[in-house]
Amino acid sequence: MWTALLLVLVFLVLLNSGVPLWLVLAILSLTSFVFWGEGGEDLAWLAEDGAPFSDYVAHFHEYAVSIPLQMFRVTESPVLIAIPFFTIAGMVMTRGEISTRLIEFARAAVGFLPGGLAITTIAACTFFAAISGASAVTIIAIGGMLYPALKEEGYSDVFSLGLLTSCGAIGIMAPPSLPLIIYGVIAKTDINKLFLAGVIPGILSIGTMVLYSSWRAGKYGVARERLSFELVREKAVHGIWALLLPVILLGSIYGGITTAAEASAVALLYAIVIEVFVHRALRLSDLSSIIVDSMVLVGAILIILLMALAFTNFLAIEQIPQEATEWIRGYVESPLGFLVALNVLLLIVGCIMDIFSAILIVGPLVVPIAEAFGVNLIHLGIIFVINLEIGFVTPPFGINLFISSTFFRKPVSEVFRASVPFLILLLLSLAAITYFEGLSLWLVR
Numbered sequence: 044m045w046t047a048l049l050l051v052l053v054f055l056v057l058l059n060s061g062v063p064l065w066l067v068l069a070i071l072s073l074t075s076f077v078f079w080g081e082g083g084e085d086l087a088w089l090a091e092d093g094a095p096f097s098d099y100v101a102h103f104h105e106y107a108v109s110i111p112l113q114m115f116r117v118t119e120s121p122v123l124i125a126i127p128f129f130t131i132a133g134m135v136m137t138r139g140e141i142s143t144r145l146i147e148f149a150r151a152a153v154g155f156l157p158g159g160l161a162i163t164t165i166a167a168c169t170f171f172a173a174i175s176g177a178s179a180v181t182i183i184a185i186g187g188m189l190y191p192a193l194k195e196e197g198y199s200d201v202f203s204l205g206l207l208t209s210c211g212a213i214g215i216m217a218p219p220s221l222p223l224i225i226y227g228v229i230a231k232t233d234i235n236k237l238f239l240a241g242v243i244p245g246i247l248s249i250g251t252m253v254l255y256s257s258w259r260a261g262k263y264g265v266a267r268e269r270l271s272f273e274l275v276r277e278k279a280v281h282g283i284w285a286l287l288l289p290v291i292l293l294g295s296i297y298g299g300i301t302t303a304a305e306a307s308a309v310a311l312l313y314a315i316v317i318e319v320f321v322h323r324a325l326r327l328s329d330l331s332s333i334i335v336d337s338m339v340l341v342g343a344i345l346i347i348l349l350m351a352l353a354f355t356n357f358l359a360i361e362q363i364p365q366e367a368t369e370w371i372r373g374y375v376e377s378p379l380g381f382l383v384a385l386n387v388l389l390l391i392v393g394c395i396m397d398i399f400s401a402i403l404i405v406g407p408l409v410v411p412i413a414e415a416f417g418v419n420l421i422h423l424g425i426i427f428v429i430n431l432e433i434g435f436v437t438p439p440f441g442i443n444l445f446i447s448s449t450f451f452r453k454p455v456s457e458v459f460r461a462s463v464p465f466l467i468l469l470l471l472s473l474a475a476i477t478y479f480e481g482l483s484l485w486l487v488r
Contacts, residue, residue, distance in 0.1 A: 065346045130183050133183055135333055139314070142189075146188070147278050151277075168185050168210040169245075172217070205458075205461035205463070222398050229402065240424070240486065244482055247472050340449070391434075394434040394439075429469075436466055436469075438462075
């Protein structure tokens with residue numbers, strides 16, 4: 044416990060000292076391995092024996108190897124290629140007219156509702172996260188289009204930043220949900236029932252965000268437009284090529300034609316063809332500058348991701364999640380008490396580990412305990428994934444906070460503050476889903 048608190052303290056001190064974020068994570072990962080990792084006690088005899096400086100270097104190098112190992116691990120991920128493709132596609136659409144025409148259609152279709160554009164943002168993030176399976180990719184793809192539009196509409200910079208940072212996470216539970224599939228394999232439960240069980244909790248999470256966004260829109264004085272079916276038809280015709288993009292992506296993925304990574308390449312090719320040859324908003328010569336700008340951003344995001352995964356490796360090796368699970372087993376007696384303690388554990392795990400590692404490491408440990416308490420494993424799966432979703436935006440280590448900080452060029456502390464209202468809403472939804480088992484199991488039964 045004291046080790047964990049010391050790690051958090053070191054992280055916060057470095058973060059507020061102006062050190063680049065990737066370097067903060069690298070220092071945290073390396074010092075964790077050297078001083079608290081297996082073999083860290085060797086530093087004591089190095090100091091006592093007055094060993095030469097070369098021995099210190101050799102010892103330090105032994106643990107520094109963990110970082111490039113994580114880099115190699117990431118390069119094997121098939122989802123990795125989606126990040127640069129979706130980033131370039133998003134920038135092409137932003138500099139062209141696809142994003143503008145989509146926004147115009149959205150305003151015509153839901154502008155009569157309070158918070159129409161914010162509602163559109165929530166739907167777009169949910170849709171895109173379900174397709175890509177990655178909350179970070181959603182911030183990149185949707186944020187570039189809708190962040191400036193939200194500010195132009197009259198929403199505050201803080202609200203827009205918090206909305207885009209938070210709402211991408213809620214779509215990960217929608218089919219095809221890889222986290223639910225992985226959990227289903229580990230817990231030996233019916234994956235189709237897991238998908239069905241996630242419908243009402245997903246609607247609840249989205250609904251709380253929609254209601255809050257509508258209320259904030261009223262506070263900001265965002266104008267509501269009159270519903271005109273003629274205008275909706277006009278904007279649909281004007282933006283037909285832009286509207287076909289989600290249809291093509293959904294059809295190719297849900298139809299089993301492409302994977303999410305392959306769909307990112309389809310999105311990029313489609314965006315280039317439409318913007319250059321149909322809308323004629325860009326020239327082929329413009330693509331070079333777009334690619335250069337995109338790759339600078341992709342490089343910044345990937346190095347942050349790599350450093351975060353190195354720290355994840357330390358947690359896995361030192362069995363910190365397992366120790367926390369054993370602590371729960373020793374102090375909790377009732378099923379509800381177990382679920383409350385599990386929520387706390389998973390929120391912590393979710394903000395310091397990627398969602399797939401968390402499921403693979405913590406899942407096999409938690410499932411037997413849940414069965415001993417009589418907890419339904421379908422209900423447990425929904426709680427599991429929602430917790431890890433919320434972990435993406437939980438300070439101080441939530442990965443979405445870092446991605447937004449880099450992508451929108453904002454201080455991490457500002458992203459923290461902007462995400463707090465949405466984090467509270469998600470936690471309230473989680474509390475309801477945890478306490479009322481029927482929210483997850485009603486459709487299944």
